[in-house]
Amino acid sequence: MTGKLRVLVCGLVFCIGCGTMNSMGRDSQVFGGVRSDADVIVESVGNVVRPASAKEFADNAVIGLVASADVPLSAIADTVTLPVTVPAALERSKQTN
Numbered sequence: 669m670t671g672k673l674r675v676l677v678c679g680l681v682f683c684i685g686c687g688t689m690n691s692m693g694r695d696s697q698v699f700g701g702v703r704s705d706a707d708v709i710v711e712s713v714g715n716v717v718r719p720a721s722a723k724e725f726a727d728n729a730v731i732g733l734v735a736s737a738d739v740p741l742s743a744i745a746d747t748v749t750l751p752v753t754v755p756a757a758l759e760r761s762k763q764t765n
Contacts, residue, residue: 688745696749696756701742708735 688701697703712732719725746753 688742688749695760696753698750698753698757699743699746700753701746702739705735705739705742708732709739 688704709732712728712735715728716725716732719728
């Protein structure tokens with residue numbers, strides 16, 4: 669395995685479920701990890717379509733691929749965290765109404 673491939677694989681392993689972990693720290697949205705991943709994918713696709721440079725194209729393509737790979741794992745992690753996120757969402761909705 670080459671050095672670059674090793675770095676890529678390690679990066680993917682450490683990013684698994686990142687969307688869920690990030691959303692748990694903010695406002696504990698229901699399926700916040702999947703939502704976060706979707707936001708990253710949409711932004712990176714927009715930047716791939718209109719890149720300012722070849723490097724920006726490559727960077728955004730990799731970011732989009734990593735976020736896409738994270739979606740099913742975030743979905744699993746988000747499902748596991750439903751006992752925390754659903755009561756938090758219900759509490760927020762009571763406060764706004």
